[in-house]
Amino acid sequence: MELQVGVKILLQNKDGKYLLVRRSPEKYPEIEAKNSWGIVGGRITPGSPLFENLKREVKEETELELTQKPKLIAAQDILRISGRHVVRLTYLGSVDGEPKLDEENIDFQWLSRDELTSAQDLDIYFRELLDKGAFF
Secondary structure, three states, X not given: OEEEEEEXXXXXXXXXOEEXXXXXXXOOOOOOOXXXXXXXXXXXXXXXXXXXXXXXXXHHHHXXXXXXXXXXXXXXXXXXXXXXXXXXXXXXXXXXXXXXOOOOEEEEEEEOHHHHHHOOOEOHHXXXXXXXXXXX
């Protein structure tokens, strides 16, 4: 079985809104809930620190930079693909500015806390954390 570690981050702007991104179905055809909204992140590069991987993913996907050290919120097991076990570490962090998306994402939106918690079509693992009150 292949073990992978992923880092994800819920980004908050100075107005108190949270960033959601929509993954490209062409680049990620295996995503279970096509057209779902999720948060920035990806797999780590083994041998490099988690925080460096997190900063890299934020920069690659949004061209934004973290304004302070993020807070670790949760660790989740993702066992949706046979022969692969992904451990997903999710953080809460802050950024300034507007994202400029790379080819991994096709759309973004900033949502208030209330809009975020009532949003539909969310990534199932992100929704699980929201429902458990992990962020708020």
